[in-house]
Amino acid sequence: MRKYLGLFIGLGVIAVIAMWAISLFNGMKRAEIAVGKQWGQVEVAYQARADKSKNLVEIVKGAADYESQTLKDVVAARQKAIEIKLDGDDLTPEKIKAFEEAQANLGGAIGRLLVENYPTLQAVQSFRDFQAQYEGMENRIAVERHKFNEVVADYNTRIATFPGNFFAGIFGFKAKEGFSAQAGAENAPDIKF
Template identity: 45%
Template sequence: MKKWLIPVAIIAVIAIAIYSWAVGFNNTAVKLKETTTEAWGKVESSYQRRNDLIGNLVKTVQGAADFERGTLTDVIEARAKATATTIDPANITPEQLQAFNQAQGGLSSALSRLLVTVERYPDLKANQNFLELQSQLEGTENRINVARDRFNEAIRPYNTHIKTFPNSVLAGWFGFDELAYFKAEAGAEKAPDVDFNFD
């Protein structure tokens, strides 16, 4: 065997190993990122379901009660803000998540005020449509929570994959950036103060 073939063979083996590593890294990162994008889609789907139900809830409340316009207007405006705030699932940043969470939190707060105020209307509380919508909203809130948890679970392996060395070197070359986790709103750890004093 000729001596010049040995360095060529070594270089070829190293090049093939680097190529295989890069391809493996890229393909795994793409699959993991797609999983996070799918998980985010489920979060948005759950929020969209809530927004759709709120429209029906507002119509039911409007038709069944001489209702406080301010509370109803707050819900309608908060719903509009929540649907206007969107996130690019391919590049989820902490700032985008904070804006999204803030808009959805405003809607949750307005919706809570609406449901508390409804307590003043015994006819409405007995309305089957209202009871069904209220039950659907409660189920939707649970779906939202599950979807957010699954989104965070999907992000962890992706972020771990691109942040561990030596993958972190390739992540910069291929343009894979760390994704932000969904976090609770500030103050969410405190129980809401519900006042049933209707004097």
């Protein structure tokens, strides 16, 4: 029995190390899945805005004296924004940047529409309702982007710190890119009345 004691201790140590490695792997995998899940929430928020902007187009068409170029800008920006699809497993900085640019163009087109002075359009109750809903949608997008950045930071921390960094390299886990502010976002917008 004593001659097998060393073997049993060795097997026990190997089993503990294997369970520890499995636990680390599962933790990194759960964090990676959380990144994909939260990215889905970001897309849902952007999709809600794109869907609601379709309603805005119909509201604007109903207002008689409206500048058609602004409407065309909203329609074109909406179409481009809904064409870009990202997969939570393949969030490269380039793809996120293209997605952010398309969404920023849509937000800008809608923003211009909301701040310009069109008395006929401003008098339409459904347009005023849309303005309130739009603010809520933008807030939701900001919240979902913030949550996405939090889960990306958690995931990146898990794979960048010891011993996770050792196993991340072995199992092929790569750092994910979060949202970042667009160039010039640190400057206050120039609002003119």
